[in-house]
Amino acid sequence: MVSVSGQGMEPYLAVIDLITRVADAPAHVDQRLETMSELLIEMTVSVTGLMVHGAPDGYEVRALGRGVSAAAQQRMSQELRITAGPDPFLDAFRAGDLTPTTAGRAYGGQQIWQVSAKCLGSIDIWGIDQVAGLPVRGGEQFVAFLVGRRGADYTDADLDRLRAVQPAVAGLVSMLEPHDLPPRSIRVAQLTTRELQVLRLLADGHKATAIGHRAGCSQRTVHRHLSNIYGKLDVSDRLSAVVRAQETGLLEHGPSLPRHG
Known part of the structure; x- marks a missing residue:
């Protein structure tokens, strides 16, 4: 050989x-x-x-x-x-x-x-x-x-x-x-830069309307991003998404989700 x-x-x-x-x-x-x-x-x-x-x-x-x-x-x-x-x-x-x-x-x-x-x-x-x-x-x-x-x-x-x-x-x-x-x-599930931004705002406790305002997109677009995030993280709700992101190192561990805007 x-x-x-x-x-x-x-x-x-x-x-x-x-x-x-x-x-x-x-x-x-x-x-x-x-x-x-x-x-x-x-x-x-x-x-x-x-x-x-x-x-x-x-x-x-x-x-x-x-x-x-x-x-x-x-x-x-x-x-x-x-x-x-x-x-x-x-x-x-x-x-x-x-x-x-x-x-x-x-x-x-x-x-x-x-x-x-x-x-x-x-x-x-x-x-x-x-x-x-x-x-x-x-x-x-x-x-x-x-x-x-x-x-x-x-x-x-x-x-x-x-x-x-x-x-x-x-x-x-x-x-x-x-x-x-x-x-x-x-x-490996790959989030886009915008999806990561939405996820971080979600982890801060913001609702879809506030996320859209801060991210500069419509509420409908926010819900589309959230659907993509849930699918990629294999979860079905916001709390599970944040916990999974923290477990995988995508987000820093922190206290429970605050409730605001």
């Missing part, structure tokens, strides 16, 4: 190695996806491989292959996490950009990325502070493979290696992905 971890690996040899490994892997979908993830980990000298599926209200993350401890798997199993506002890294894939990139570059540099909630969460869950993405399908239901490690950001050469195998990975995923996928590790 050809090794793809060397600096001088020819792109076409990497593609041949990828296809050969997947063909030789057991027929089950998750094992073949893990095989692809393992090769991407080797190519980029990474420690963790993930597969991300976009959804209308966020995305699902599946850990593939090595690099995730049993304790981490148990802690995050079927876990719901909430994030708010734009995600410069994944939002590019959602917008249809299929260019392999890194989180550091997408966020505008390491100084911004390293202090972001997403980087701190990656350290907490996966033990990594650098992430590179290989998108294979764009749009609302995007699909991307992510690799991660600690230390220096991924180089142009690393991204060139990912770009070389991108067509082959995309073709293989199109054959495998619609079938039985491994269980998701984390489901």
Whole structure:
């Protein structure tokens, strides 16, 4: 078998190695996806491989292959996490950009990325502070493979290696992905910036009329935002929404909801 971890690996040899490994892997979908993830980990000298599926209200993350401890798997199993506002890294894939990139570059540099909630969460869950993405399908239901490690950001050469195998990975995923996928590790519900603003006003105890006045929108729009928030947080009322947001770290813990305006 050809090794793809060397600096001088020819792109076409990497593609041949990828296809050969997947063909030789057991027929089950998750094992073949893990095989692809393992090769991407080797190519980029990474420690963790993930597969991300976009959804209308966020995305699902599946850990593939090595690099995730049993304790981490148990802690995050079927876990719901909430994030708010734009995600410069994944939002590019959602917008249809299929260019392999890194989180550091997408966020505008390491100084911004390293202090972001997403980087701190990656350290907490996966033990990594650098992430590179290989998108294979764009749009609302995007699909991307992510690799991660600690230390220096991924180089142009690393991204060139990912770009070389991108067509082959995309073709293989199109054959495998619609079938039985491994269980998701984390489901992330993504609130928009306006939804987070409405949620914060809700947590302050404001009614729909007052929220609309402060947010600069109609009461009908407020109710639409609230419906979206309840759906993404998987709750049915304002108190449960605030409690869930506090539990997931989206809002700071505080006293009971005040009653005003």
